[in-house]
Amino acid sequence: MSTRNVARFWECGRKIICVGRNYAEHARELKNELPTEPVLFLKPPTAYLKEGSPILVPHYSSNLHHEVELGVVVGKAGREIPQTSAMEHVAGYALCLDMTARDVQDQCKAKGLPWTLAKAFDTSCPVSDFIPKERIPDPAGVELWLKVNSVTRQRGSTAQMIFSVPYLISYISGVMALEEGDLILTGTPKGVGAVHEHDELQAGIDGVINMTFKVGRRASEHN
């Protein structure tokens, strides 16, 4: 895969690997215990959304939540990558939203079922443009923020992550091969909350990038 294609990672059709409960204050706000190893789940490539198109509330949810996260774009494939060389596999970053149907997730948790309906629906992964690695010299020193209708909901530093980016790359690559163009969502800081149709979400990394998405609802294709 060429450098140009990694820069358009959302077109590569690669996997999106998400880490959950990676910030203590967020784990506590949802009344979860702190993890002793990373909590992983996946989103399909159809979850990708670029600026200019709306986030679509799934028809089966009435409590869609925002989660702003640092995304890590994989630039070099690997398996069982040691932490010491993990950063060599990073091409760059993206600002990402892990849109979550919280009501559905709560039902899945209560029934002991996977989170696919809550996390993997179309448009559940809005992403910024590709951020080259040089723009973020230290992934543990990134300030993320998110506003809904101009009101700040989330602000947090990746310094608060329980598991670091090199640890996550090493851990994930011991479970599944990482491929060029894969995206790793590294978890959200505290402050998650509901969004509704017509809301406007703005998110940013201080001094690096910002992005805006509207919330819409999918018109039925069968009427």
Ligand SMILES: O=C(O)/C=C/C(=O)CC(=O)C(=O)O
């Ligand atoms: O366990 C829960 O109630 C919710 C967990 C998440 O949604 C995890 C994340 O996606 C995250 O922490 O970013």
Ligand SMILES: [Mg+2]
């Ligand atoms: Mg998340």
